[in-house]
Amino acid sequence: MVGMRIADVQDEIDHELVSKEQIERKINEIAALVSEEYRDRDLLLVAVLKGAVNTLATFSQALSIPVQLDFMSLSSYGSGTVSSGTVTIRQDLSTDVRGRHILIVEDIVDSGRTLAWLVEELKRRGAASVEIFALLEKPSRREVEVDVKYHGYEIPDEFVVGFGLDYNERFRNLDSIAVLKPEVYQGVNA
Ligand code: 5GP
Ligand code: MG
Ligand code: MG
8 A cells, every 4th residue: 555544644634524536536527627628728727836736736637638837836924824815926937827828726715815816916917818726615714706617525614634735734645635633733732
């Protein structure tokens, strides 16, 4: 057996929410739709670091059309754990997006503030079109409207890790999506 599974970190995991098989099945379905939709257009996939890297890797390899890939690192500051919508670019794209057809690949949409900002920014830079694929969404947490075109799974308002998503930079290489035990993030010094 290779890879990090729930069994390897079971002391810290409460339960699995989306299995590796479910993730792959959904990504393959969406890749088929996107391959058809962009058959006659050059597509640029933009992933927000670091959480979307696993989704981008699996998704891009499931596409049957050639695409370009680029990355952006963003941070949103706010009071406490809530993102404010004030987004700062930590690392920018290396691509000039003018006239490009872009599909943003995201791990999870929570308040929607980061994505709403990114869509506007890419349009401001002159992208020909900007669409979104989000592997996970927490509908109950949405604060701003974001037009997600390709939906993965809706999940409840719980903090999840795995398949790119971290808690304090841990669990990104877990092969499925899972809910942490509360004591892990409440921590010893909480
Ligand atoms: P938004 O701007 O939509 O509120 O923030 C979305 C970002 O917050 C995601 O891209 C992700 O980095 C982070 N995030 C939101 N919910 C979760 C979660 O349940 N687990 C983890 N690990 N990150 C999350
Ligand atoms: Mg993200
Ligand atoms: Mg994180």
